[in-house]
Amino acid sequence: MEKTFKNLEIYKVKKAESVQEFYENLSLNRPGLTIPSLDTLYDVGHFNVFTRGNCGSTGPVSYNRKDYYKISLVIGEGILFYPDQQIVVDGPALLLTNPDVPYHWQAGSEAQSGYFCLFTENFIRNRNETLRETLFSRIKDHPVIHLSDAQATVFSEIFKKMMAEMDGEYIHKFDLLRNYIHLLTHEAVKICPVNEASKPTNASARLASQFIDLLERQFPIDSTDRVVELKTAHDFAAKLSVHVNHLNHAVKEVTGKTTSDHISRRIANEAIALLRYTEWNISEIGYCLGFEYPANFNIFFKKQTQSTPKAFRKV
Structure with a gap:
């Protein structure tokens, strides 16, 4: 061969x-x-x-x-x-x-x-x-x-x-x-x-793995009293004690996707789950996911799923 x-x-x-x-x-x-x-x-x-x-x-x-x-x-x-x-x-x-x-x-x-x-x-x-x-x-x-x-x-x-x-x-x-x-x-x-299982073999892989683990630990949201704390690449970089550019470079190098892409996809997936499996109103769901105003949540959700939260819930 x-x-x-x-x-x-x-x-x-x-x-x-x-x-x-x-x-x-x-x-x-x-x-x-x-x-x-x-x-x-x-x-x-x-x-x-x-x-x-x-x-x-x-x-x-x-x-x-x-x-x-x-x-x-x-x-x-x-x-x-x-x-x-x-x-x-x-x-x-x-x-x-x-x-x-x-x-x-x-x-x-x-x-x-x-x-x-x-x-x-x-x-x-x-x-x-x-x-x-x-x-x-x-x-x-x-x-x-x-x-x-x-x-x-x-x-x-x-x-x-x-x-x-x-x-x-x-x-x-x-x-x-x-x-x-x-x-x-x-x-x-x-x-x-x-x-x-193999361990991350270089600094970029280790940092990307730490970012993913930190992102996942915020979910699932199981109460309207819980609010996502880390919402941006800067938030994660500060938590990991690295410069945001270093974090972005490591995540993109290892996964092929930007830090913001990972955050947005994960928040969108949680929004889908909350809309489908809970009876919380849309404003509550948006607030728990870090959106202070419902309009901002609507814009984000439509960009990620091509549907508004209200229309998605009716399906």
Whole structure:
């Protein structure tokens, strides 16, 4: 396999691939593919599952971030290009990728099979548990988990059940599919002990990790008496005792997104949860999330979700 990948060039793509772009790219190799409606992308989120086919590529390899999570059961040879490393796969493996890290899969053999599923953060998150606190986040430092044939069979059966549910008419099938995602991650955790997770390897990675942890500790908001305290990059920089420019540089270098992007996305996700799962009025929700005036909350929410809080709650 070394000869296959020896002369490849890597080009970083700054813009993250959206779910819409994923389907457009997939349809190039699968002409009969019907792109599903993405109307609920900003509300309940999106999930889908597919079989893997021949996915070899020619020419330079490009890799970028995605706006979704992806779990793949890979049967076939290849390399996962990851920041600062290339992980060789020469047998059955589970690939777990997330929106914060750019990557690219390069097939090394013509025979490629298996399955993969993709889902957005708001699909898997429930009211009291953010995705970073789920099992899936606990194995985020293990993008490739090598499998025995017996282990590959276990994961294959789960993916087959996912595909059967997607084709079925069960009214609560997406709740069941969320459980299958958790089952996949439980099986992955058993194979890959979390206490062996790799640690941040440089100062930027450590600072970015501290920022993310500090951001997440503010949520969920479980009472109207609680108000988000850290709302800007300057707030976080002061709390971490670093200059705001240093923090911004570290976060962008490691995740590909700005500090403000992370803060806005997390506040928007919490706003969605509060609108959906509580009976608090919109002014109370906005105030808890750091917006003194309802109009400012409305502007922020519409920018993030293309819907006003009032319209979102009515859906």
